[in-house]
Amino acid sequence: MAAVALTTAACSPDPGREDPTGSPCTSPRVVDQSQETLVADCEALWAIHTSEGLDDVVGLEGFADDPTWMQSSAWAHPNPLDDWYGVGVADGRVTYLSLAGISPGSWPDLLALTELRHLTVDCVSGPISPELGDLHNLEVLSLGSGNIDADGSRSGISGDGLYECPGTMTGPIPPELGNLTNLTNLLLSSDELSGPIPPELGNLTELFVLGLAHSRLSGPIPPELSSLTELYHLNLNNNQLSGPIPPELGNLAQLGVLDLAVNRLSGPIPPELGDLESLRELSLGYNFLSGPILAELGELVALYLLNLNCNNLSGPIPQQLTSLRGLQSLFRHHNQLSGLILPGLGDLPQLIGLYISGNQLSGSIPPELARASKLGTLDLSGNQLSGQIPAEFSGLTDLARLDLKDNRLSGPVPDSLADLANLWLLSLDGNELTEPRPMGLEERPGWWHGTIGDHTSRITWDQWNAYCLRDSEPDQGTGQPTTTSPSTDDQAEPSRAIAPQGTVPDNTRHLHYPAVEQTPGYRYGPSCLWTDL
Structure with a gap:
């Protein structure tokens, strides 16, 4: 018997050595071997880490913050399991x-981690496994096919600071995700994620955040989402x-952010949205609402x-909007508003940006707008406004962009506008003004005046800076804008715009850059001023 025991001991792994197969999970310095379930979890993690189809870069996301993040040893012996990057x-x-990534063949190993409460995978290849619906303890599920932000100077990262995912998350959202009734955060995003939003997601009554943006989901918004009574953030953008x-x-009732922008939604805005008393952000732009x-x-x-x-909204601006005392940004450009x-x-008092260009508004510009003392951008271009530019605008000391082009304004440009020290865009073309710009702006430091040249027809739209495209009228066939337009609101800008075809027309030789200095805190660089178009 003693000989047998000796033989058995001789065949047992040395507690101080790694498994010769390469798995670190048999080392007590990595995992307490008495915790069998944790050893099993470790083996599942190691199987994911070494799965075929994932290169060494696509391991655990956390090690992007470490100088040795390219080394697979950063996720191995002798580090204890709870010190592995991205593991809790x-x-x-x-x-x-x-x-950072997972291959299609790794889902079974992942599903062995039955006590997972938080799962984030930045680079998912292939379809979402329906078996994820069996991880009933999940509280946070975030899957995507986006790029991993990293310092572009690090080894192995492209010069633009992004790591390209080796694959793309595809297919529909499995309705089985509706079984994850403990979820508080569900975030799914991929250019190839398609199909409808499953009504079963309405079963996730603990959800606080539902983000399904920047995908290709189609069909209607299921009314079953109204069962998510704890929901604060609903983002179906793009x-x-x-x-x-x-x-x-x-x-x-708890909703604070509702973002349905950049879709194909139609019909009127339902009056029931007025019941969302906690709502802080409402984004419905770039749809077909009427x-x-x-x-x-x-x-x-x-x-x-x-x-x-960029909808088809019509009629006057309702007086009731002046009750929104906390409103900072109001975007209503490119509709059919009148009055x-x-x-x-x-x-x-908190208004920073007022954008109501490309409508059919008439009458004079009310001088009372100058009472909005925090106003940084005022865009009233492309309307039917008449009368003079209010001299009171000289009191808007934070004003950086004043766009009044393509109206019916007349009379002189107030000289007092030259006192606006933060003004870096003044667009007045397409009016009947008696002076092109106030005295004093011509000599302002940092402003350059001139034309771009006569050979712009050689430039394709793909080469042209999208932020220097004039806001176009909605396409008559689609009702959608044919170009993107500058905005301080990240959510107001579609990432997949309908791109123009062909070359930039010759008349863009009249495009001016009136300013080359960027206002601190403003996201975009110099804007554009069009003349003679």
Whole structure:
């Protein structure tokens, strides 16, 4: 018997040595061998890490912050399991995992981690496994096919500071994800993620954040999402969703952010959205919405961003919007709004940006707008405004962009505009003004005046800086804008715009850069001034 015992001991792994097969999980310095379930979790992690189809870069996301992040040894012996990058351990199980990537063949190993509460994978290849719906303890699920942000100077990273995913997450959202009833955060994003939003997601009644943006999801927004009564952030931006906005969304009493921009939604804005008293951001831009801007939106007293850009909205601006005392940014350009600009908009003390270009607004510019003392951008271009430019605008000391082009304004340009020290864009073309610009602006340091040249027809649209394209009228066939337009709001700009074809027309030789200095804190560089078009 003693000889047998000796033989058995001789065949046992040395506690101080790694498994010769390469797995570190048999080392007690990595995992306490008495915790069998944790050893099993370790083996599952190691199988994911060494799976075929993933190169050494696509390991755990956290080691992007370490100088040795390219070394696979950073996720191995002799580091204890709970020190592995992107791994969290609690109560003898792996509960947190943040991966840079996963191959299609690794889903079974991942599903062995049955106590996971947080799972983030930046680079998913292939379809989402329906079996993820069996990880009932998950509270956070984030899957994508985006790029990993990193310092471009590090070894192995491209010069633009991004690591390209080796594959793309494809296919539909599995309805089985509706079984993850403990989820508080669900984030899915991929250019190839398609199909409808499963109504089963309405079962996730603990959800706080639902983000399905920047994908190719289609079909209607399921009214079942109105069951997510704990939801604070709903982001369906930049998809191909169609049909009306479900009025049932007005039941989401806790909702603070509703972003449905850049889709194919149609019909009127449902008045039930006026019941969302906690709403702080409402983005409905770049859709096909029609009808009036509802007076009920004036009941959203917590709102600080309202984006209705590039729809087919019509009628006057409702007086009730002047009750939104916390409003900072108001985007309503490129619609069919008519009537007068409300003087009461000047009584919004937090207003920073007012964008109502490309409409059919008429009458004079109310001097009361100058009471909005924090205003940094005022864009009233492309309307039917008449009368003179209010001299009171000289009191807008934070004003950086004043765009009044393509109206019917007349009379002199107030010389007092030259006192606006922060002004770096002044666009007045297409009016009947008696002076092109006020005295004093011509000599302002940092301003350059001139034309771009006569050979712009040799430049293709792909080569042209999109932020120097004039806001176009909606395409008559689609009703959508044919170019993107500058905006201080990240969510107001579509990342997949309908691109023009061919070459830039010759008449862009009249394009001027009136300013080359960028206002501190403003996201875009010098804007453009069009003449003679």
